[in-house]
Amino acid sequence: MRGRSAMRESAGAIQRKANGMTADPETTLRADARRNRDQILAAAKHIFAVSGPEVPMEEIARAAGVGVGTLYRRFPDRDALVRAVAMDNFERVLIDARVIAAEETSSWRALERLLRQSVELQLSVQLAMVSHRALVILKNDPEVRRLRDEILAVLDRFVDGAKAEGKLRDDVGAGDIAILFATLLRQMRAKSPEVAAMAARRCVGIMIDGLSARPGSSLPGRPITSGDLDPDADPDLGSDLGPDLGSD
Amino acid sequence: MRGRSAMRESAGAIQRKANGMTADPETTLRADARRNRDQILAAAKHIFAVSGPEVPMEEIARAAGVGVGTLYRRFPDRDALVRAVAMDNFERVLIDARVIAAEETSSWRALERLLRQSVELQLSVQLAMVSHRALVILKNDPEVRRLRDEILAVLDRFVDGAKAEGKLRDDVGAGDIAILFATLLRQMRAKSPEVAAMAARRCVGIMIDGLSARPGSSLPGRPITSGDLDPDADPDLGSDLGPDLGSD
DNA sequence: ACCGAAGCGGAAGGAAGTCGTCCACTAGGT
DNA sequence: ACCTAGTGGACGACTTCCTTCCGCTTCGGT
DSSP states (O other): OOOOOOGGGHHHHHHHHHTOSOOHHHHTSOHHHHHHHHHHHHHHHHHHHHHOTTSOHHHHHHHHTSOHHHHHHHSSSHHHHHHHHHHHHHHHHHHHHHHHHHHOSOHHHHHHHHHHHHHHSOOHHHHHHTOHHHHHHHHTOHHHHHHHHHHHHHHHHHHHHHHHTTOBOTTOOHHHHHHHHHHHTSOOOOSSHHHHHHHHHHHHHHHHHHHBOOTTOOOSSOOOOGGGGOOOSOSSOSOSSSGGGGGO | OOHHHHOSSOHHHHHHHHHOTTHHHHHHSOHHHHHHHHHHHHHHHHHHHHHOTTSOHHHHHHHHTSOHHHHHHHSSSHHHHHHHHHHHHHHHHHHHHHHHHHHOSOHHHHHHHHHHHHHHSOOHHHHHHTOHHHHHHHHTOHHHHHHHHHHHHHHHHHHHHHHHTTOBOTTOOHHHHHHHHHHHTSOOOOSSHHHHHHHHHHHHHHHHHHHBOOTTOOOSSOOOOGGGGOOOSOSSOOGGGSSOOOOO
8 A cells, every 4th residue: 555645745845955954864865765755744744734733643654655663764753743844834835935925016916825825735834823732842943933934024024015005904913814824724624525625715715805905994902913923931841731721 | 432332322411401401400409519510611611612622521620620520420421511511602602692683783783793702702613613523422412403503593694684784795605604713713822812812803803804795806616504514424423534533 | 516418529440542662574776 | 686775563661531439528407
């Protein structure tokens, strides 16, 4: 049982590596092993997106069409895998964002396009913002963090530009948008996967309409900036679920 | 896993229902026991909303300020607790919806108010729509189901009315709205709980703007109706994803 | 104030599920 | 054709959670 569909992967990967950040792990790999590694990454990305970052490793392995041993050989523990997935996702988003920035002259249209595309690569923003566990893991990795910040910077530019164009409502910040979409992109349940997929696209459409500038409506509170997203609290973990229950 | 090992539904739960839910538990209970029961319910509601319906029972007990033993005496197993929380939530929403329906003359305003309020009672819609596990539990309870359907019926009326008024865009259905909100109401993470709470209100505001009728924008696919939300599949298990992933 | 009984908390036994290693085996590369 | 990087999946240790049980506490009537 080896055949799997993870093929929309191959092209971009090589180029990304050529971009040259961590060349160590892949150059030494045998062709076969390399392919497996990519499949694992693709499967993990998909499964993380659907079920969160704490699914059994064996499930990921199965989805990738490999054994658990292989998975553990490539990624020494779960954290390493989460990190790798996040890096891959962030890189992809960043590349997309830059392409869009280069192609679109209107910031509003750029923003819109970026958001719509994000649905298709159902994705990592949520991994970084919705999952506490993942957040803890990623926060300690400066590389990941740098990528994330770069993406937020691009988003900031789009937001500012779109506001200047009068297309984006003035009372939102990049943080609003990031939260909105991170939340929205979580998997939805419905009668069928088809309905769910359609629902996701429709939700994004509704959101974009809600974001566009229009007189007469206003939001409570103040604009949430990208800075508001940083839980700068403590870098160490310290029990992720337990303590904050008594807050009520 | 464990709940159904003894019996699919505990005989006690059925009995309680037959007696009438409101009469039995509250009249027989000692005053302090009653208070504890309410605290458990409140804590469970809060924690379910935040962390999904599969959190350790002990955590719920701790948050309620009682011991595990007390919790188990009151609710023989997790299913019973989930049911009780759902009933409570649904009843509350339904009551709100009816008050709103009676007070508002405009369907659009009624819809808007209902949606905004739903954020405050951070709530059950999500329990019924987002969590697979909960869905399975609740689907087998005709009482719960009846309540849910009643709520959806009210929502349907609001939606139809608001469309007729020309205030709600024509290309959405009650299902769109339900999905949108169920998704949106999931807990959000941000720098602080305050920011998260503000973000939730803002998101709803943006969404309502996106829903209001306006020429020039259209959504992909077809309107999602309340009927699209029912996973009418088989009642015992959703094997389509393999092992049920405790994503929450 | 007193007493019986309902109610309480939490320690402990037991079940379920996951992790990550290890080793006999397969298949690329030269 | 050989050598070794690579593979899969069974397995023992471990963690986590469920649920029961029992001695102590508190309620409520007298």
